[in-house]
Amino acid sequence: MTVTERTAAPTGPAAPPPPPRRRRDERRPVWEEEPGRVGQGLKGATLAGVCLAILGPLWVVIVTSLSDQRTITDAGGLVIVPKTITFRAYTELLSGGTVTRATLVSLGLTAVGTVISTVVSVLCAYGLSRPGSFLHRPILMVLLVTMFFNAGLIPTYLLVTGVGLEGSYWSMILPGAVSVFNVLVLRAFFQNIAPELIDSARIDGAGDWRILFRIVLPLSKAVIAVVSLFYAVGYWSQWFNAMLYLNDQDKWPLQMILRQLVIKQQAPQGMSQMISTQQIPGLAVQMAVMVLALIPVAVLYPFVQKHFTKGMLTGAVKG
């Protein structure tokens, strides 16, 4: 609209051009119409609404976990506006006992699992990324087929219990240790590294191990960061394998405790006493466990977030 008005304006030598109603955004291409105010407003409101729908609940959860009993009673439950800040729920939860143990279990599983998965995937991806290497096509097929079928819950369960992993933390790591998708993402990235670099190293006498560690890995830090984040989040989020294979509540990871405490509304072993006798509001405890489940993701996320698109798309397009 503005464009047509401006060109239609009188162009007499004396008359200064009428000022445009609104300053035109310089980033907007010249041929594009200026959107109407209503449209702009709606767009902004939608985006703000979407962000609020995601961040709002997180805000309420965090604020409630930091509130004391009086604030919670005054608010009638969940707290939107913080009045007092107390870390009581956290200090109690993390000073030993069920939640402390579960948090450590989850952290340990995530650390060990992520290292194993990332190392195995990087090695596999490099091993399959050299053109024309022996057997790489059949092996690639073996990998690809697993993306389209899997044996299903029952056969996998029978195998894992059959090989005696039930009750062991390995049952939470090994069955899902290799994600073929991640291997393909890494492989696509490795194949894109300039072949001259690798060839010149080979001429200088470097073997595949040295090429991998000295040339390929330093060039692939971003994609490896993304892949390890995917793995880490996967291990951190696991609860189903724990439910299947870990009958002993003492071995449960944090997600299982969270499920028990909030979804099932039962205090896990060793927590009921704390909640009833120590005057910590049950609601704050629930929220604090939720925040504990959230923290590692929130901490890792900003570091890796900018690489997502690159990591996701190299794998998807080049697959």
Added chain:
Amino acid sequence: MAKRARGAPAARGALAARGAPADRSAPPGPGTPPSRGTPTARTGWWHRLRRDRTLLLMVAPAVGLLLLFTYVPLLWTTVAFKDYDPFTQGLWTSPWVGLDNFGLLFEDSRFWDAFANTLSITFIQLVLFFPVPIALALLLNSVLSDKVRGLVQSILYLPHFFSWVLVITIFQQMLGGAGLLAQQLRAHGHEGFDLMTDPGVFKFLITAQLVWKDAGWGVIVFLAALSAVNQDLYEAAAVDGANRRRRMWHVTLPALRPVVALLLVLRVGDSLTVGFEQILLQRDAVGPGASEVFDTYVWWVGIANTDYGIAAAGGLIKGAFSLVLVLIANKVAHMLGEQGVYRK
């Protein structure tokens, strides 16, 4: 999967030369020893095995894990045709019973309920979830400021990394009986409510959860497709007098079509998979009537009731059904002129 001959022949040869005695049979001519890029009949497999043993060693752990945990379990799918009881007999010694397990499965009305629930949830999600990432991507793509777009993107992607347990607890605290919404309603003199235990709205509730968690993540693919559109097309269309709406219709949407078709085919092929973890977590709260889906039924029969044979039969049916669905969906995509998952 480029087949470019990338290895420098001389270097390859040098590396190969320190390897096997079989080398002598290998070099086809002076100065051109075999490289990985040009496997010829004369480079014997033994030679290539020796040459690439490091690479094979690197691949071995991953392949071993996949074989053990994805291929070996296939042996246990035979349980579907057996009267299998791990406490009395092993896998090999338990007696074959033909299709009895399938018969028992089909007689179970809960199986058919689960089947119906699964398909209706898939349908609801195709209508209410599938378009959301596309709409969000179009919206984001029209934001001019890189800063605003980047900020919104990082907020949108975040919930994808939350566990289902966390997402469901968050929903419970917002929409549950003691949740924020009910609490605010009661504070202002209205009736409270509990969406989390209401079987009537369950299918929409889980769709809302899915939108909250993954719609933002779904945006990535569409944004990439949008950014690949040649911007000159827009300019040319605008110069030719196409307004905003017509540019959207004639330039943007055609650019998204192949991606949309691919994702639709995949989703339809996966019709029988609807958020297993998500639904299992809420199965107790709403009861199996509204929430039992294919996967949770298999879990219930197999793990909770240890009827492994029937559950494995259910799993097999799911696999077969999904395969047929992918083939059909792909066929339809081809008929509409799209590429689908695989080429014609």
